[in-house]
Amino acid sequence: MTGTVSKSDGRRASLSVVLDDGTIECQVCGHGCRLREGKRGLCGVRVRRGDRLESLVYGRIIAEHIDPIEKKPLFHVLPGSLSYSIATYGCNFRCLHCQNASISQVSRDMDVESSGILRKPEDIVRLALDNTCRSVSYTYVEPTIFYEFAYDCCVAAVDRGLKNVFVSNGYMTETIAKELAPVLTAINIDLKAFTDDFYRKVCGARLQPVLDNIVRFRELGVWVEVTTLIIPGLNDSTGELTQIASFLAGIDPSIPWHVTGYYPTYKMSGTTAPPPTSEKSLRMARQIGLDRGLHHVYAGNRPGSGGEDTSCPHCGAILISRQGFRVSSSRLKNGKCPDCARDIAGIWS
Ligand code: SF4
Numbered sequence: 451m452t453g454t455v456s457k458s459d460g461r462r463a464s465l466s467v468v469l470d471d472g473t474i475e476c477q478v479c480g481h482g483c484r485l486r487e488g489k490r491g492l493c494g495v496r497v498r499r500g501d502r503l504e505s506l507v508y509g510r511i512i513a514e515h516i517d518p519i520e521k522k523p524l525f526h527v528l529p530g531s532l533s534y535s536i537a538t539y540g541c542n543f544r545c546l547h548c549q550n551a552s553i554s555q556v557s558r559d560m561d562v563e564s565s566g567i568l569r570k571p572e573d574i575v576r577l578a579l580d581n582t583c584r585s586v587s588y589t590y591v592e593p594t595i596f597y598e599f600a601y602d603c604c605v606a607a608v609d610r611g612l613k614n615v616f617v618s619n620g621y622m623t624e625t626i627a628k629e630l631a632p633v634l635t636a637i638n639i640d641l642k643a644f645t646d647d648f649y650r651k652v653c654g655a656r657l658q659p660v661l662d663n664i665v666r667f668r669e670l671g672v673w674v675e676v677t678t679l680i681i682p683g684l685n686d687s688t689g690e691l692t693q694i695a696s697f698l699a700g701i702d703p704s705i706p707w708h709v710t711g712y713y714p715t716y717k718m719s720g721t722t723a724p725p726p727t728s729e730k731s732l733r734m735a736r737q738i739g740l741d742r743g744l745h746h747v748y749a750g751n752r753p754g755s756g757g758e759d760t761s762c763p764h765c766g767a768i769l770i771s772r773q774g775f776r777v778s779s780s781r782l783k784n785g786k787c788p789d790c791a792r793d794i795a796g797i798w799s
Contacts, residue, residue, distance in 0.1 A: 464476060464478055464502070464504065464598065465478055465623075465625060465626065469484060472486070474498050474503055476496060476503055477626075478496070479493070479542045479592075479595070479621045480542075480622070480623065481621075481655075482623075487499075490558045491542075492654075493540045493556070493592075494540050494556030494558050494560065494562065495540035495556060495562050495595055495596070496595065505599070506562045507538035507540060507563075507565065508596070508599045510538050510539070510563075510566040511537070511566045511569050512537055513536065513550075513553055514567075514574075514577070516532050516534060516535070516583060517589075518775040518776065518777075519584075519587070519615070520772065520774075520775040520777065521533075521535075522587055522638050523638060523708050523775075524636055524638055524675055525746070526673065526706050526746070526795065526796030526798075527615065527675075528613065528798070529770055529777050529780060530776075531585065534577055534581060534587065535587040535588075536569075536574060536587070537553060537588070537589060537590035538562075538566060538595070538596040538599070539560075539562045540554065540562065540591055540595040541554035541555065541556070541592045541595060542592050542594065542595055542621055543621070543653045544653060546652050547712060547718035549716070551716045554592070571607075575609075575610050579612070585607075585613040585614060585615055586607045586613075586614050586615070587614075587615045587617060588615070588616050588617065588618075589615075590617075592618060592621065593616050593617070594622040594626065597626060600616075601630060604633035613635035614635055618638070618639055618640070619640050619642075619653075619660065620640065620641070620663040620664060621655060621660060621663070622663065624662075627663060627667060631667065631670035631672050634667075635673060635797060636674070636675070636797060637672055637673070638674075638676070638677055639660065639667070639675075639676055639677070640676075640679070641660060641677070641678050641694055642678065643685040643690065644690050644694050645657065645685075645690065652718075664676060664701065664705075665701055668701055668705070673796065675706040675707075676705060677710060678694060678710070679711075680709055680711065680727045680731055680732060680735050681712045681718075681724050681727065682712075682724040682731065683724050686727070686731055691709075691735050691739075692742060695739040695742035695744055696742050699742045699743040703743045703745050704745050704795035705746075706744075706746040707746070707747045708750050709739065709747065709749055710727075711749075712726060712727045732749040733749065733757070735749070736748070736749045736757050746761075758774070762792055762794065763792070763794075764787065764790050765787060765792065767790070768781070769794060782798065785799070
């Protein structure tokens with residue numbers, strides 16, 4: 451390896467290093483794309499120009515919505531609050547069942563450099579405040595691929611008292627995780643399965659970097675929740691779900707685990723696709739998590755199926771009741787159970 455590491459200049463340049471063979475390696479995510487002049491990385495939104503890599507989507511917002519934070523899903527971060535949620539084009543995964551493929555799956559010749567609405571970080575913060583949001587969410591696609599803009603927004607948001615949350619596949623490099631952590635309140639990481647085979651075949655990625663980042667963000671003091679979309683026949687065996695639950699419980703049993711229901715979509719649709727996840731399967735996954743010692747396991751995407759409420763892990767009292775993404779009541783008092791005074795893990799104020 452030769453040359454110096456090129457760090458973000460706060461706007462366009464990406465973390466990268468020049469290699470002996472003249473390529474430039476992107477060091478933003480676990481793919482480590484090695485690029486020659488004019489070529490884009492796997493995410494489709496990062497290009498080599500001269501001796502550096504540039505983000506093609508800095509400030510180019512393709513989706514922005516005011517969402518309940520429960521929609522991320524984050525159930526232990528300011529419950530019932532609104533989060534200003536943004537995305538650009540692009541993603542570093544190729545999930546066959548992507549629910550946002552129209553904005554995430556970018557061909558390498560697509561004109562993304564003039565896409566969307568051009569916003570500055572201070573615009574995002576102002577819009578969040580004007581709409582009574584308490585946080586900014588970087589979501590819908592993998593936010594690591596628009597890291598330079600997300601980071602600048604995070605800094606601006608912290609300055610104005612807002613929290614920042616990532617909804618992520620957890621594939622960023624250690625360097626990025628460490629730089630981001632001081633301005634990030636919470637992250638929901640998709641743990642899509644517990645086999646490298648699934649990650650390679652279904653997502654075009656690998657498992658280990660995701661596991662590493664779940665551990666890493668906890669160590670860095672960022673609040674972590676984890677989501678697993680249960681896909682019949684692909685990741686729903688008792689053995690695999692037990693492995694996931696045991697892995698999380700081994701880090702910290704207070705990590706909330708969201709098991710959510712899949713619907714056929716994008717390339718995982720048609721007659722050969724797995725059927726939608728049954729309620730029985732979600733209940734089973736939730737029970738496995740509880741049996742392995744996790745304190746908070748939520749069954750999502752199926753309102754009314756139960757399993758969306760937050761209970762005290764000590765006395766069992768229901769503390770926060772939810773209907774889908776709506777908090778219908780909360781008895782939490784200063785982050786404690788009002789019945790037994792047990793501290794409930796989370797970011798409550
Ligand atoms: S961020 Fe994009 S260019 Fe960089 S390593 Fe990941 S996929 Fe490749």
